[in-house]
Amino acid sequence: MKMAAALLLLVCAGAVLYSAQAQNSYDGLPDDYKKGVDLALEQLNSHTVVHHHFRFLKTLDKSDIESGFGVKYLYHHFYLKPTTCAKGSTVSNPQTCPFRNNRPLIDCTVCYKTAADQIESIPKPYVHCIQRPRLTEEMRTNRMEHCKKMNYNSGAPTLLASMGEN
Incomplete structure (x- = not known):
């Protein structure tokens, strides 16, 4: 009996730690990456078929390219996990809602441009989120191609630097 109680306590502690870790x-x-996660959450929560809050679970991949003059192009691939808190409930902070383990993860890729630490509207930020089991290889490829098109370097810092040598 004591062994079962100790095992239950250990499992509960692990669940709390896992939730706190997320x-x-x-x-x-x-902060630049939080803005992208928040953008994905905002888009996800705008759908009427979504009935629960989601929380950030973990980053799979991320990168940023600094273009100069405070401009960055960011790419972030991450998972969101559904919670037990219903959308529209009086939860003050959805980030405190416990995870649900009976629903699939949401696989998200976002890429966007920031200037002066704010997301720019041009080019339009790209957000693609889908339930993990539905993600196809073609979707992965399309995501990467779209983000690669956004991550260009204007070359302006190089051009300005070379003008001073004449």
Whole structure:
């Protein structure tokens, strides 16, 4: 009996730690990447078929290209996980809602341009989120191609630097 109680306590502690780790994962993201996660969450929550809040679970891949003059192009591939909190409930902070383990993860890719630490509207930020089991290889390829098109370097810093040599 004591062994079962100890095992139950261990499982509960692990669940709490796992939940806290996911929250810390979001809190540990640089602000530029949090903005992209928030953009994906905002888009996901705008759909009427979504009935629960989602939370950031973990980053799979991320990169940024600094273009100079405070301009960055960011790419972020991450998972969102559904929570037990219903959308529209009086939850003050959805990031505190417990995860649901009976629903698939949402696989998201976002890429966007920031200037002065704000997301720019041109080029339009790209957000693609889909339930993980539905993600196809073609979708992965299309995501990468779209983000590669956005991550261009205007060359302006190089051109300005070379003009001073004449």
